[in-house]
Amino acid sequence: MSNLYTLGFNQDLANYIETNNLNTFTVGRVAQQHRDGYIVLTGRESKKATITGNLRYTVSEKSELPVVGDWVLLIDSGDLYLIYQVLPRHTRLERQALQGLSESQLIASNIDEALIVQSVDQNFNLNRLERYISICHTGNIQPIIVLNKIDLIDNNRLNTLINEVRQRIPNVTLITTTTLFEHGAHQLLEKLQPQKTYCLVGSSGVGKSSLINALTKQDVMKTSSLSQAHQKGKHTTTHRELFVLDNGALIIDTPGMRELGVTESGHGLSQTFEQIDLLAADCQFVDCSHTSEPNCAVLEAIRRGELDEGALKNFKKLQRESQRFETSKAEKRKIDKGFSKMYKEVMKMRNKRRF
Ligand SMILES: Nc1nc2c(ncn2[C@@H]2O[C@H](COP(=O)(O)OP(=O)(O)OP(=O)(O)O)[C@@H](O)[C@H]2O)c(=O)[nH]1
Numbered sequence: 001m002s003n004l005y006t007l008g009f010n011q012d013l014a015n016y017i018e019t020n021n022l023n024t025f026t027v028g029r030v031a032q033q034h035r036d037g038y039i040v041l042t043g044r045e046s047k048k049a050t051i052t053g054n055l056r057y058t059v060s061e062k063s064e065l066p067v068v069g070d071w072v073l074l075i076d077s078g079d080l081y082l083i084y085q086v087l088p089r090h091t092r093l094e095r096q097a098l099q100g101l102s103e104s105q106l107i108a109s110n111i112d113e114a115l116i117v118q119s120v121d122q123n124f125n126l127n128r129l130e131r132y133i134s135i136c137h138t139g140n141i142q143p144i145i146v147l148n149k150i151d152l153i154d155n156n157r158l159n160t161l162i163n164e165v166r167q168r169i170p171n172v173t174l175i176t177t178t179t180l181f182e183h184g185a186h187q188l189l190e191k192l193q194p195q196k197t198y199c200l201v202g203s204s205g206v207g208k209s210s211l212i213n214a215l216t217k218q219d220v221m222k223t224s225s226l227s228q229a230h231q232k233g234k235h236t237t238t239h240r241e242l243f244v245l246d247n248g249a250l251i252i253d254t255p256g257m258r259e260l261g262v263t264e265s266g267h268g269l270s271q272t273f274e275q276i277d278l279l280a281a282d283c284q285f286v287d288c289s290h291t292s293e294p295n296c297a298v299l300e301a302i303r304r305g306e307l308d309e310g311a312l313k314n315f316k317k318l319q320r321e322s323q324r325f326e327t328s329k330a331e332k333r334k335i336d337k338g339f340s341k342m343y344k345e346v347m348k349m350r351n352k353r354r355f
């Protein structure tokens with residue numbers, strides 16, 4: 001078991017296995033997810049794996065199936081492991097496809113900190129940063145902002161950008177990198193701790209694969225050429241993969257995520273827009289929408305120049321989005337429930353007829 005700890009295994013998981021009498025299984029961590037199966041690490045080996053029929057047919061939602069980062073119980077069947085069970089997840093990186101169904105998609109699990117990568121060229125966007133940060137908070141993941149490709153701009157411009165981030169998002173760690181020069185990512189490497197799991201998120205072409213290559217000091221990820229990276233809809237990273245770095249940190253690369261929707265209105269948004277949340281407590285109306293109400297503390301703060309108007313605008317946009325998501329989820333649940341009721345009634349009638 002001791003080798004498992006180098007993969008991020010912890011006492012909570014050990015206790016879970018112990019209390020549920022699951023000691024007979026091999027424990028592993030999902031390192032790669034492909035169309036036709038998985039690669040799991042057990043601390044001793046890396047082997048192909050597939051899920052058991054039992055697991056496939058007993059899950060009630062797709063998100064209960066294994067994803068990269070998951071801890072799983074395995075049955076050894078020679079050159080293949082069978083995944084018998086997914087152990088409880090302590091964090092989840094989840095997204096909702098903006099033009100999609102009401103279903104959210106689990107991207108990876110058990111991530112301690114997410115590195116939100118933006119490049120300092122036209123990709124730089126405060127609203128998008130806040131969007132990614134909300135998703136992290138919703139999944140209990142600590143966000144870190146990484147501004148990459150700083151070789152493209154001069155120091156003045158860089159300081160302006162850093163100030164812009166600091167003003168809008170004061171409480172999240174900010175790191176600057178370039179993968180063009182040796183040691184250009186040293187600030188980032190120093191931040192990564194052994195046995196902790198990180199993931200890289202960000203639009204296609206911002207340099208996530210290049211950063212992985214810089215951190216692993218190898219060419220493990222294929223990077224796209226600039227022209228390719230800017231072709232719309234082309235993702236150069238096609239699968240998710242977990243890497244163990246020389247310093248013992250674990251890092252997961254995820255494919256470029258253009259359509260990244262927030263999934264819930266819970267604490268994710270209020271944690272990200274903490275300042276608005278705090279101010280709102282002083283609004284005259286409990287359900288103040290901070291639009292035109294009298295004695296609105298949020299609008300007052302904007303008037304006084306203490307709150308960025310852009311932050312409030314983005315907050316409202318993300319709030320509307322998550323409300324839409326919640327509503328469509330509730331509607332879907334109602335429809336599903338209706339179907340299941342109908343199905344039960346039909347079965348009851350069939351059984352009656354039989355006897
Ligand atoms: N100037 C400059 N270019 C960089 C830097 N980092 C990466 N690039 C270039 O940006 C392009 C995209 O880099 P990738 O590492 O493939 O980007 P990615 O985020 O992994 O992209 P996806 O795999 O599509 O999600 C490549 O041409 C890289 O050479 C940097 O620090 N400075």
Ligand SMILES: [Zn+2]
Pocket residue numbers: 280283284288289290291293295296297298299
């Ligand atoms: Zn208000």
